[in-house]
Amino acid sequence: MAIMHNTSIILVERSIRKRGKVTYALVTDGLSERVLVRKLKQGDEQAFAHLVKLYETRVYNMAYRITGSREDAEDITQETFLGIHSGMTRFKGASKLSTWIYRIAMNHCLEHTRRHRPEMLPLQDDVIHSPSSNDPQLSAEQACTSDAIQRALLGLSYEHRQVVVLHELQELTYSEIADSLGIPIGTVKSRLFNAMRRLKDLLTDFASDGE
Amino acid sequence: MKNSTEDNRSASCRSRFQGELKAYLDGELGVLRKTLIRRHVEHCRECSGELEQLASTSVLIKKAHVLQPPMHIAVRFASEPAQPVRVDHRNPRLTWQPVLVVGAVLATAAGAMVLVRMSPAPMHSSIRSGIVVHRDRVLKDTRVASPTVLPLHGRAVLLAKTTTIRLSPDPTSAEADRLTREFFKSEQGKALLAASVNHRHVPSQVSALPVQVAMNVPRTRSAVNLLVTFANQLGGSRISPDSGAQTLQRNELTIRVPKSSLSQLARGLARMNAGLVPVDLPSSSVSAPAPGRSARQRLAYPVMLPSNHIARSTPRENVEGNQTGKATAATKGVPMIVVHITFGAKDRESHNRTTP
Incomplete structure (x- = not known):
């Protein structure tokens, strides 16, 4: 048993080391963040299009994982970029551009969640739109896993879902999450720990349901 | 004795370290805290187990698919940023390319409340303001000019430069009516409505107007069936023409739906334009298209709506016109809106098959 414990610890430490190599810096395809921000503030439309290209997938995925609806995710993505477009002059550079973008996106997610439209038909977009239905390479098992993950995420409270999505899927650091959500790092830590435990239980439930 | 010690340690570490395992x-x-926890985990079965589970959960959740937003839109946005649009008031013919907006919507006005004033657009100026096509906030006092339709995530966004759109102080006046008509015949108005209908958001101010929708799906019998069934499902009905055959000949269909269902209708039509069924159905109830079929071709397949999705009639009844022009009992007294639907490219094969 002790050997098993040691093995797991080694694996965990390797995992940490591996994660340590991952850079979370803004990838701007040759444009430094400072230059990009300057161009955005000058109203450079090419720069804005560049920004959209850089962040739309991230924002879209974040919104989808939080709302569980592709259409809401599209709304949020659009509103986020419009918010960025109109509010660029308010960006003072106190935080990273990415953090600022995530903060705007999170605010829109919250707004959407609050005014959830009951008259809308429930979407099960993954049934029709999932990558598995377009990409023959993806197996049904992968699709099931992805579906279970999404259902488990939606089983979390909103606050827990936020931190899990930002950290585990968007790979933000704790301080970036704290900046984006406007909460202390200690709160991020405790929310993330509790969320992951709850997520583990939910995923276990789905796995046992599937058997 | 040893077990007892381990148990005590496990019980105590729950509060001391477990909350920090994820951060670890x-x-x-920090270095000190990390060292403390590492030493602790080496001897604590509970914490090492917890750590292992956290790690495996973390690995598992990263297997979630990364979804791609609508790529064609992103590419277009990135490659063709904000080109000003020339507006020719003497000729209302569209001069811009409605790439995103597949079905153009033309609305005539009856009681909406918009005053539009246009001025020449400076071709070089940068975007200063814009409006988002959104169901519950549109056409507010917003500077909109030389409308540049920026397709962004399935919605057209009108970014403005010089023109001003403002609410009329008296929305019931004849003048407001006239101006509203003019606006919705203008390119801005068309773009706005097209964007809203094709992407499910319907401005509330527009919901009282008759709406014309141009679908890009071919006029197959199954598409007509689907539309009529969908209208019935929303509590509406077919108005004209009287039969499916006439629809196929005339290439048009007029339905009416409750105003409250307009956003659902618009959303359904948008889905049909994308080659999907208008409502989310269990996958087992939709005939799967053969591999390699295009999105447009999917609708040529029979689409079976489950019985609980069909509120008042079957598709067959609708095509034969048994309920034409008659609101169902359940919808009496409900404010309705008329929607004229025209179909896209003629599907010759289907047309020949269904009409002699």
């Missing part, structure tokens, strides 16, 4: 796993702790 993520490398978010």
Whole structure:
């Protein structure tokens, strides 16, 4: 048993080391963040299009994982970029551009969640739109896993879902999450720990349901 | 004795370290705290088990698919940023390319409340303001000019430069009516409505107007069936023409739906334009298209709506016109809106098959 414990610890430490190599810096395809921000503030439309290209997938995925609806995710993505477009002059550079973008996106997610439209038909977009239905390479098992993950995420409270999505899927650091959500790092830590435990239980439930 | 010690240690570590295990796993702790926890985990079965489970959960959740937003839109946005649009008031013919907006919507006005004033657009100026096509906030006092339709995530966004759109102080006046008509015949108005209908958001101010929708799906019998069934499902009905055959000949269909269902209708039509069924159905109830079929071709397949999705009639009844022009009992007294639908490219094969 002790050997098993040691093995797991080694694996965990390797995992940490591996994660340590991952850079979370803004990838701007040759444009430094400072230059990009300057161009955005000058109203450079090419720069804005560049920004959209850089962040739309991230924002879209974040919104989808939080709302569980592709259409809401599209709304949020659009509103986020419009918010960025109109509010660029308010960006003072106190935080990273990415953090600022995530903060705007999170605010829109919250707004959407609050005014959830009951008259809308429930979407099960993954049934029709999932990558598995377009990409023959993806197996049904992968699709099931992805579906279970999404259902488990939606089983979390909103606050827990936020931190899990930002950290585990968007790979933000704790301080970036704290900046984006406007909460202390200690709160991020405790929310993330509790969320992951709850997520583990939910995923276990789905796995046992599937058997 | 040893077991007892281990148990005590496990019980105590729950409060001391367990809350920090995730941070330890993520490398978010300081050196001292990290060392303490590592030493602790080496001897604590409970914490090492917890750590292992946290790590495996973290690995598992990263297997979630990365979804791609609508790529064609992103590419277009990136490659063709904000080109000003020339507006020719003497000729209302569209001069811009409605790439995103597949079905153009033309609305005539009856009681909406918009005053539009246009001025020449400076071709070189940068975007200063814009409006988002949104169901519950549109056409507010917003500077909109030389409308540039920026397709962004399935919605057209009108970004403005010089023109001003403002609410009329008296929305019931004849003048407001006239101006509203003019606006919705203008390119701005068309773009706005097209964007809203094709992407499910319907401005509330527009919901009282008759709406014309141009679908890009071919006029197959199954598409007509689907539309009529969908209208019935929303509590509406077919108005004209009287039969499916006439629809196929005339290439048009007029339905009416409750105003409250307009956003659902618009959303359904948008889905049909994308080659999907208008409502989310269990996958087993939709005939799967053969591999290699295009999105447009999917609708040529029979689409079976489950019985609980069909509120008042079957598709067959609708095509034969048994309920034409008659609101169902359940919808009496409900404010309705008329929607004229025209179909896209003629499907010759289907047309020949269904009409002699």
